[in-house]
Each structure stands twice: as C-alpha cells, then as structure tokens.
Amino acid sequence: xxxxxxxxxxxxxxxxLALTLVLAACAAPVAAPAAEEAAATEAAPxxxxxxxxxxxxxxxxxxYAPAPHPYFEDVRKGxxxxxxxxxxxxxxxxxxxxTQDSQNQRMEALTANGFNxxxxxxADASGANGLYExxxxxxxxxxxxxxxxxxxxxxxxxxxxxxxxxxMRATEELIKxxxxxxxxxxxxEVLEDPNTALRKQGIEEVVAQYPDVTIIQEVxxxxxxxxxxxxxxxxxxxxxxxxxxxxxxxxxxSVAIAQVLGxxxxxxxxxxxxxxxxxxxxIVMQAIKDGVMDGTIVQNPYGHGxxxxxxxxxxxxxxxxxxxxxxxxxxxxxxxxxxxxxxxEDILAVTEQIKSELLDKYLEK
Amino acid sequence: xxxxxVDENVRQREHTDSVGNALWSVFxxxxxxxxxxxLILFVLFSFSNSSFLTPFNLFxxxxxxxxxxxxxxxxxxxxxIGGMNLSLGAIGGLTVVVAGWCMDTMGWSPWIGVPVxxxxxxxxxxxxxxxxxxxxxxxxxxxxxSLFIFTGLVQGISQGFPYSxxxxxxxxxxxxxxxxxxxxxxxAVIVLIVLGYVFKFRVVGRRILATxxxxxxxxxxxxxxxxxxxxxxxxxxxxxxxxxxxxxxRMGSAQPxxxxxxxxxxxxxxxxxxxxxxxxxxSALGILASAIMLTLIKNGLIMLNVNVYFEQTxxxxxxxxxxxxxxIRMSLDSRTRxxxxxxx
Numbered sequence: 001x002x003x004x005x006x007x008x009x010x011x012x013x014x015x016x017l018a019l020t021l022v023l024a025a026c027a028a029p030v031a032a033p034a035a036e037e038a039a040a041t042e043a044a045p046x047x048x049x050x051x052x053x054x055x056x057x058x059x060x061x062x063x064y065a066p067a068p069h070p071y072f073e074d075v076r077k078g079x080x081x082x083x084x085x086x087x088x089x090x091x092x093x094x095x096x097x098x099t100q101d102s103q104n105q106r107m108e109a110l111t112a113n114g115f116n117x118x119x120x121x122x123a124d125a126s127g128a129n130g131l132y133e134x135x136x137x138x139x140x141x142x143x144x145x146x147x148x149x150x151x152x153x154x155x156x157x158x159x160x161x162x163x164x165x166x167x168m169r170a171t172e173e174l175i176k177x178x179x180x181x182x183x184x185x186x187x188x189e190v191l192e193d194p195n196t197a198l199r200k201q202g203i204e205e206v207v208a209q210y211p212d213v214t215i216i217q218e219v220x221x222x223x224x225x226x227x228x229x230x231x232x233x234x235x236x237x238x239x240x241x242x243x244x245x246x247x248x249x250x251x252x253x254s255v256a257i258a259q260v261l262g263x264x265x266x267x268x269x270x271x272x273x274x275x276x277x278x279x280x281x282x283i284v285m286q287a288i289k290d291g292v293m294d295g296t297i298v299q300n301p302y303g304h305g306x307x308x309x310x311x312x313x314x315x316x317x318x319x320x321x322x323x324x325x326x327x328x329x330x331x332x333x334x335x336x337x338x339x340x341x342x343x344x345e346d347i348l349a350v351t352e353q354i355k356s357e358l359l360d361k362y363l364e365k
Numbered sequence: 366x367x368x369x370x371v372d373e374n375v376r377q378r379e380h381t382d383s384v385g386n387a388l389w390s391v392f393x394x395x396x397x398x399x400x401x402x403x404l405i406l407f408v409l410f411s412f413s414n415s416s417f418l419t420p421f422n423l424f425x426x427x428x429x430x431x432x433x434x435x436x437x438x439x440x441x442x443x444x445x446i447g448g449m450n451l452s453l454g455a456i457g458g459l460t461v462v463v464a465g466w467c468m469d470t471m472g473w474s475p476w477i478g479v480p481v482x483x484x485x486x487x488x489x490x491x492x493x494x495x496x497x498x499x500x501x502x503x504x505x506x507x508x509x510x511s512l513f514i515f516t517g518l519v520q521g522i523s524q525g526f527p528y529s530x531x532x533x534x535x536x537x538x539x540x541x542x543x544x545x546x547x548x549x550x551x552x553a554v555i556v557l558i559v560l561g562y563v564f565k566f567r568v569v570g571r572r573i574l575a576t577x578x579x580x581x582x583x584x585x586x587x588x589x590x591x592x593x594x595x596x597x598x599x600x601x602x603x604x605x606x607x608x609x610x611x612x613x614x615r616m617g618s619a620q621p622x623x624x625x626x627x628x629x630x631x632x633x634x635x636x637x638x639x640x641x642x643x644x645x646x647x648s649a650l651g652i653l654a655s656a657i658m659l660t661l662i663k664n665g666l667i668m669l670n671v672n673v674y675f676e677q678t679x680x681x682x683x684x685x686x687x688x689x690x691x692x693i694r695m696s697l698d699s700r701t702r703x704x705x706x707x708x709x
Contacts, residue, residue, distance in 0.1 A: 067520070068520045068523070073524065073525065191674060217670055218673050219673060221676060223625065223626055225527075225616065225622055226612060226616075226620070226626065231663075233429075234664045237417075237421050237422035237668075238416050238667055238668045238670070240419060240422075241416065255527075259616055259617065262617075263540060264421075281527065281529075282529040282618075
C-alpha cells in the first residue's frame with residue numbers, strides 16, 4: 001500500500017471511530033434518564049453492600065437479558081427498585097443477541113468472576129438447561145424470569161406471566177367486545193417458542209365455549225415488526241368481508257395490528273373490527289386511546305425483575321423451594337380505555353401481593 | 366403476377382420471421398421466466414380467493430413488493446460486481462434508528478432527519494467499500510464484520526426501544542396512494558427505470574457490469590475497478606438506507622428490529638430477478654417481477670389459509686416451482702440454439 005493510501009486509510013478509520021463514538025454518545029434512548037438515575041442509585045448501594053457482608057455476604061446476583069428489548073427495560077426497573085430497597089448490588093447485563101451460545105459464554109464468564117445467583121431470561125427454552133446444570137452444579141442459584149425453561153430444569157423458579165391464562169383472558173375480552181359472535185383472526189408470534197402453543201391452546205379453548213365464534217384464520221412466524229405488518233395486512237385482506245376480531249398474544253403482532261388497523265380505519269374502512277393485543281408498546285397504547293384497538297394484556301415486567309431477585313436472595317439465605325412449587329405467576333392486567341391511565345398502579349399492587357406471599361407460598365427453610 | 370406472389374410470400378415470411386425473432390429475443394431474456402412465473406401466480410391466486418383482487422389487498426401487495434425492490438437493489442448493487450453485502454439489514458436498521466433518533470428524540474423535522482439518516486446509511490456503504498478496496502479482503506468477510514459493528518450501533522443507540530413520534534407528514538410516501546396505487550410502487554418503478562437505463566446506456570453502468578463480469582479484464586481495459594467497487598458498495602448503502610426510511614414512512618414509527626430479516630429477501634429477490642450471483646448481469650424488470658412474485662407467494666399462502674406450521678415448506682416449494690420456469694426456459698433455449706447450429 002502506498003504511503004498516501006495508508007494515510008487516507010488511517011484517516012477514514014479515525015473518522016469512522018469518531019463517528020461511532022459520537023453516535024453512541026449522542027444516543028439518548030427513551031429510557032436513558034431512568035437508566036442514569038438507576039445507575040446513580042445503584043452506585044451508592046453497591047458501596048453500601050460492600051460494607052454489609054451480613055446481608056450481601058456470598059450473595060453476588062446477576063440479572064441477565066439476552067438482547068436489548070423494551071420488555072427488558074421494564075424488567076430492569078423492577079431490578080433497580082430491588083437494588084434501591086435492599087442495598088444489594090446487582091450486576092445487570094444485556095447480551096448482544098438471542099442466541100444461547102452468547103448467553104452461555106457470558107454467564108460462564110460471570111460465574112468465573114464470582115457471581116453465584118442468576119435471574120435469567122433463557123435465550124433457548126431447552127438449550128439453556130445445559131448451562132443451568134453446570135452452573136447449579138457449581139453452587140449457583142438460577143431463576144428464570146419472563147418465561148420458563150423446558151422441564152425438567154435445575155432452575156429453582158420461573159417468575160413469569162401464565163401465558164395460557166393471559167391468552168384466555170384476552171380472548172374473553174375480545175369475544176365480549178364482538179358481542180359473543182363473529183369471526184376471529186388469531187395472530188401468533190414465533191412458532192419456535194413453546195409459549196406460542198400454550199397461547200394457541202388457551203385461545204382455542206375459550207373460542208370453543210362460544211358456538212357463534214369461529215377462528216377463520218391463523219397467521220404466525222412474526223420475527224420482526226416488518227414481517228408482522230405484512231402478514232397481518234395479508235390476513236386482513238384475505239378476510240376483509242368476514243372478519244370481526246383480531247387477537248394477538250405476542251408483542252410484535254400486537255404492534256402490527258395497531259399499525260394495520262389504524263391504517264385501515266384511517267382509509268375509511270367500513271367494517272367494525274375489534275382487536276386485543278399484549279404488552280404496552282406506545283403504538284398499541286395509542287391505538288387503544290384512539291379506539292383502533294379494544295385493549296391489551298399488560299404483563300408485570302416490574303415484578304419479573306423485582307421478585308426474581310428477591311427469591312434469589314432468599315435462596316442464598318438458606319431457604320429452599322417448597323416441593324412441587326416452581327412457577328411464580330407474576331400476574332397481568334387487562335387494559336382498555338377505562339384504565340389506560342391507572343393500570344400501572346394495579347400492576348404494582350399485584351407485585352406487592354406476591355411479595356408478601358413468597359415465604360409462605362413458595363419457600364421453606 | 367407470379368413475381369408479385371413470390372414477393373408477397375417473401376414479405377410474409379420476413380414479417381413472420383421478424384415477429385418470431387422479436388418473440389425469440391424476448392424469450393431468451395433471463396428475466397422472462399420470472400415475469401412469466403409471476404403472471405401465472407397472479408392468475409392462480411386470483412381464481413383461488415375472491416379477496417385477492419380487492420383494492421385493499423392489491424394495495425398491500427404492491428406496497429410490500431416496492432419495499433422488497435429497494436431491499437433487493439441494496440444487494441443487487443454489490444452482487445452485480447461479484448460481491449455481497451451481509452450488513453445490508455444492519456445498515457437499514459441503523460438508518461431507521463438514526464432517523465428515529467433525529468425525529469423523535471431530537472424533535473427535528475424530517476427535512477433534517479431524513480438527510481442525516483441517509484448520510485448515515487451512505488457512510489456505512491462507503492465504509493464497506495473503502496475497507497474492501499484498501500484491505501483487498503473479500504466482501505463476505507468485511508461486510509460480516511461490519512454487520513456486527515452496525516448491529517451493535519443499532520442496539521446501543523436504541524437499546525431496543527422503538528421511536529414512535531414520527532411526524533405524520535413523513536408517512537405520506539409510505540401510506541398514501543394515487544388511483545389506488547401506492548406512491549411507494551411508483552417510486553420503485555421510477556428508480557428501476559433509471560437504473561435500467563444507467564446499466565444499459567450509461568458508461569458507468571457498463572463499467573459496473575464489466576467489472577462484475579471479469580474484474581481483471583475490466584482493469585486491463587482501463588476501468589478503475591477500485592472506484593467501481595467503492596461506488597457499488599456506496600450505492601448498496603444508499604439503497605439500504607432508502608429501504609429503511611421507506612419502512613419508517615410506511616410504519617409511522619422507527620423500529621430497531623428493521624432489517625433483521627432482509628438478508629434472505631435481498632438475495633432471493635435479486636438473484637431470482639436475474640442478477641447473476643457471480644456478477645456482470647442486472648435486470649431491472651427481473652427485480653420488479655421477482656419482488657412481486659415473492660410478495661404474491663407470501664400473500665397467497667395466507668389467502669389460501671395454509672397451516673401455519675408448514676408455511677415455510679409451502680413457501681419453499683412454490684419458490685422452487687416458480688424458479689423452475691427459468692430452468693425450462695434455459696433448456697428450451699439451448700435446444701433451439703443446438704437446432705439452429707445443426708441446420709446447414
């Protein structure tokens with residue numbers, strides 16, 4: 001390479017790196033203020049924790065999410081609340097992707113670093129079990145949050161939404177809005193997720209109770225919002241003269257339904273189509289506010305974070321899970337136009353209720 | 366009298382020959398098969414579901430196809446020189462996030478946000494091109510590395526959060542229509558016409574094709590192939606950025622997951638559309654037909670209400686059947702050529 005080219009090459013590399021740094025520095029994500037606040041509150045308890053060996057002692061907890069996602073930011077708020085309340089420092093990690101391989105490598109490194117209690121969202125429901133077996137054999141405690149690993153598992157608990165019950169409630173609400181008759185499109189998310197089968201089962205069980213309600217179409221395989229928008233649009237087109245309701249039990253299709261129905265209604269779509277989704281994406285909440293969607297199922301991500309850490313703490317203090325107790329239902333709420341402003345208080349109340357029951361219902365010495 | 370009859374016969378034969386030649390030249394084009402397959406699918410789906418031909422469905426299909434065109438162009442620009450861009454989706458995602466950051470977080474107007482996002486995408490393409498020509502590394506390796514860089518930036522900047530406050534006026538291009546045809550579709554057709562013209566009649570287009578056809582021969586004939594490689598990767602970045610911005614316009618929000626599933630689409634549409642995998646060939650018509658074909662197949666599967674668990678299988682089988690039209694065309698073409706050669 002000529003000297004001039006090397007110089008030019010170096011210059012571009014420097015510019016690129018500078019650009020990268022500027023972009024990263026300029027990034028002010030929606031949750032940034034909360035994260036900064038938490039970092040500030042986290043720093044102080046971390047120091048306090050070092051001075052409190054009795055409380056924190058050998059307990060070195062990690063909260064681990066596989067990849068950046070709005071859901072994890074909500075869960076993190078629960079973890080941060082736990083840190084603020086207990087003064088115990090928690091290592092919070094968000095991985096780079098949804099692969100089990102990345103999760104294995106990073107959690108093994110954390111274990112090597114002395115961490116011994118993990119609140120984890122498993123990247124792969126069955127693949128994570130191999131990692132868990134190794135970590136629990138080394139003396140660590142593991143709790144799944146958000147979803148469960150396949151059974152049998154060495155994780156002590158799963159703190160999550162009972163997805164089947166949530167799907168059943170969403171279906172009940174949709175059918176009620178439809179006047180207990182009509183045709184439904186069932187929009188499933190990712191077929192590889194074992195929870196999808198449970199949700200599907202829940203929806204079908206409820207529909208079976210209403211003779212005048214039929215599922216006319218199922219769509220699935222929504223790996224991104226783009227794909228979901230396309231598929232929901234196609235499904236709506238295919239059934240535009242007969243569909244009365246759409247149900248989604250995943251985050252991505254819920255956003256897609258809000259988009260597609262919003263567009264349909266803005267173009268003077270003549271048919272009344274009811275819709276119920278899940279989670280609290282801004283687009284979904286706006287669609288409920290505008291009357292485009294009827295409601296959404298709100299999970300308890302705050303509780304997923306807070307309760308999983310609290311359970312880990314109890315386990316480190318010598319408590320054991322009660323026999324045949326594994327799943328901690330973190331609850332959910334149905335949100336529509338009536339409780340759009342107040343639902344977060346309902347969810348906090350659910351967390352407090354479960355927290356007060358933990359020692360009696362789930363643990364023993 | 367006899368002479369005039371002979372003349373008329375000759376004229377008729379010449380006319381038949383010229384029509385035959387025209388048909389023959391159309392048939393020999395590599396994009397004929399994909400156009401044919403698309404037409405066949407269109408007719409099949411029209412008969413199989415009455416909702417297929419509704420204005421709502423046709424609007425949706427043509428809009429998605431238009432978006433696929435831009436995604437495919439991002440890949441075609443580098444395939445045509447014998448390269449590839451694995452970071453295409455990540456560039457699209459980064460553009461989307463930068464656009465969202467500008468318009469939502471910073472509250473800037475689209476008149477500022479869109480050029481900044483376009484610049485980000487273009488710089489990503491330039492970065493790929495520059496590294497490839499200076500390091501002499503294969504585009505696979507370089508774009509694989511940049512895929513991680515750009516994906517990391519997408520995640521780092523957005524932290525997975527979508528940007529929802531996109532100004533309403535920016536959604537006009539992605540959501541509105543003229544006589545029932547989405548603006549996006551018009552935009553895609555215009556861009557394809559321009560590209561078709563450039564590749565066929567402009568020096569730069571011919572140079573790109575020559576570089577893709579045989580890099581060494583192109584270099585020896587005086588083409589500055591490094592510049593062409595750099596240009597192609599820059600254009601790839603430009604089209605990825607365009608596709609990303611059009612998705613923002615269509616969605617009315619900037620989703621950080623945008624682009625994660627572009628890789629397969631970009632290769633499928635570009636290659637089925639007649640862009641030679643080893644470079645040197647480009648067909649604007651083929652890309653349009655191929656984008657429509659893939660959209661039709663996905664739309665048709667939902668129209669036919671196929672079992673969701675086997676959807677991917679059906680998709681694969683139909684794509685295979687559709688592209689086999691090309692195999693039949695090639696076989697007929699080579700047989701006819703042989704016959705012509707054998708005829709004294």
